[in-house]
Amino acid sequence: MAKIVGTVSTSHIPAIGGAIHKGLQNDPYWKPFFDGFPPVRDWLATVRPDVVIVAYNDHGLNFFLDKMPTFAVGAAAEYSNADEGWGIPVLPPFQGDQALSWHLIESLVGEDFDLVTCQEMVVDHALTLPMALLWPEQNWPVRVIPVVVNTVQAPLPSAARCYKLGQAIGRAVASWPGDERVVVLGTGGLSHQLDGERAGFINKDFDLKFIDSLTANPAWATQYSTLELVELAGTQGVELLNWLVARGTLPEKARQVHVNYHIPISNTASGLLVLEPEG
């Protein structure tokens, strides 16, 4: 049986791509952020994943507003990165896992998640940069399955729905007869707002409560509507929905392996959390 060996949740700020390209990992501005990742890489070396399911939001690379799925699952043999318009370097392509993708799709649609399925898709910085933080050599020793959540155009899926999607992904993986070891990566957040007179909004208190809730009280954030999450975490802080998808894939009891939190990277409070199933 396939097994989810843990989750990693991290911010996916585009500026990280520039910092990696310029080798700024030890620059005083960037060091507190990049220093969060060696322990994650040590952990990955012990849990040895074969597949990474990545819950993230597309920022107008694969999906435009002409067709905007609430949830979409990749089912391609390979996923390429591409120019996003602001000059961060394009990263190497990712190998997919079509068999497991279609199993996820069958299982999730079977649980009434009405997905969009994508046999071709390009993946943006929200997938590529977290992968590059986990595997800086960018040789991707894992297969990837993208799960795209609409955090761009309201109405967004609710926090409760995203958590349930994660739970359904957890059941789908557990019912796969292969012996794959799976890590679920949730990307985005934490609190930040890029647009409007409220630009620069950061809410440390909320972020820390949110991170803390994910270990022992994972449904805590589902009490909030997406609009309340905008108020608490900022217009782009709602990307924390992707963290809830990732968290939902674990059993209710989980153990915190590693955490990091730093203000600011670009306009964002950056967060990093590694969880393992307990028991």
Added chain:
Amino acid sequence: MSTIKPHQPVPGTTIFDGEQARKGYALNKMCYSFNEAANRAAFLANEDSYCERYGLNAEQREAIRNRNVLQLIAAGGNAYYLAKFAGIFRLDMQDIGAQQTGLTKDEFKAKLLAARGE
């Protein structure tokens, strides 16, 4: 739920909902085209004709001409797409944040740092 307009809107915030998505469609579509370097170059080479090709309305054209993010949002622009427009001019998120909040870039950076609360 989230599909209904809030009774108390979040101050300084425009929720990018169906109304904004409809209003800003042409503008966001133009910004989406800036994913490709050839389109960024075409915009720079002839801004008027490029905007015309995407059918921007007068409000959107003016906001693009002014490079004014608050005006672009009022005209239906979405932050993620506007970022691609800003990328043409090598503006980063602190430039954009400073412009929207009426602060200098250094003041805006100080505001971000202050969120540490230390």
